[in-house]
Amino acid sequence: MSISRMKAVLLQEFYITKRSLEVILDLFFFSVMTIVVFGFVSLFLTGRVSGAPAHYLILGLILWEIIRVNQYSISVGAMWNVWSRNLTNMFIAPLSIKEYFVAHMISGVAKTFLIFIIISLISLAFFDYNIFKLGPLNLFFFFCNLIIFSWTIGIALLGVIFRFGTRIQALAWGAIFIFQPLVASFFPVNVLPAVLQKIAFALPPTYVFEAARAALSNPIFNWKFMMISLGLNTVYFLLSLAFFNYMFRRSKETGQFAKLEG
């Protein structure tokens, strides 16, 4: 892998983010406004619901934003080039898909980490909720597991878009919300019907959200849940890469990749 080529993709990401109001709105503004709304709801509930559940919403939201922002960064990052009809240009240069993904993953983690810090500080400063109390080990594993899950979804969605074109581009920023109830981001898994609970426990973020809620009252590190989450993430991530490779190959076979445009 070439550092120079990955630097090129990162540089382009930086230039696009700097010049695109949509990216700034979708990532920073949307995250900040949501934390403000959820912060006030949390404050309201704090006076009425006893104990930790009052903080489920704000905790769930801060962790959910890790998934949303990182997945958005991976999927929509490629769309800017599709809309500009520049994606094939990038691959006419000696850029490999591996280098392209690694660069986007780095960029996604950087953006996500920045937004995570911003909204965590807002919740600490204005809504009396300190996510850092969960401890560095918990936060590190939560962050890593949610990041890997969002890469998995982002890469799979890119495969679908490369294969079928921009007529299904809304998936790039919309499809992730299918997982919001399924991974029980804002409520305990036992709230879900039995069938959905089974689905929930097949998804890596569910273990993160469950462990995080439990850590609100007792901030111990749940090794079991983190290892299950990591194991599932590894399997899904590899499946996602295989799925992407298949879709990318089909897209080249059908000529769709050469025609990708906004």
Added chain:
Amino acid sequence: MNETVLEVKNLVKDFDSFQVLKSISFAIPRGKVVGLLGPNGAGKTTTINILLGITRETSGQIWYFGRNFFKNKQGCLQKMNFASSFNTLQGRISVWENLLVFSYLYSLKNPEKKIKELSTYFEITHLLPKRFWDLSSGEKTRVNLIKSLLNEPELLLMDEPTASLDPDIADKTLSLIENLRKNKNISILYTSHNMDDVTRICDEVIFLDKGKIVAHDTPLGLTKRITKTVLKLTFDGDKNALENFLKEQKQICSFPHPYTVLMNTKEKTIPKLIFGISNLGIWITDIEVEKPTLEDVFLRIARGEK
């Protein structure tokens, strides 16, 4: 030594049941400019997309610089580039930023110097801070040309690079291509619908039609395949005598004007005809010979004529 920079062997491309490329083979020697021509739907774009690695072939082999493209894709792409007037770069960012991104994609050592050098040659230094989508189509084409030359490619694939350029810049671009070939021994695969450009810069021309190579020759060789030229004579004298003489000579002719005759004849018979007409006492005041051009060859192929 006549080294080959690109060799295509038995390239086939099927889109479902439709065969777009029917086992085409050709080679580009180092330092040569080869034109790839053909009517719409002939398979030119598919060929170029496969050569660039963005469409997958059904079967066949591609060798760049003696290396198998499918096994050494990045190494091959590092030594080649692509320019098209239909190609666009990232619209939201500036020309400078776009060129810098591509410089890093090609791992250039001193990208700023290279960008400035090429921008000066193509007279676009004033466009460097502008966003790409704010440029005119001619300006975009020039930026694309610069992008294609950043890595000093040994092989350049060019898809109608002078379309949408004004005559001055188009001429400059063609001169640049001629200089690149002369000074850097660069090889080019060139598609265009402008037959004058093709005649000017191409050493060889490949005609594709319905997915098959129907002709592969020098531009001169191709035009010589059309043996008949148009002879236009302006005369002063007896029209009927002239008409009878031409009938005797089995010439098909027409008289667009009472003192003008047009003939579709073989080049070698022209002196004999002129001598015969003079012997009739007819005064020839003007002679025009229109030799077949590459455009005539193109039209014949496109219309399915032999």
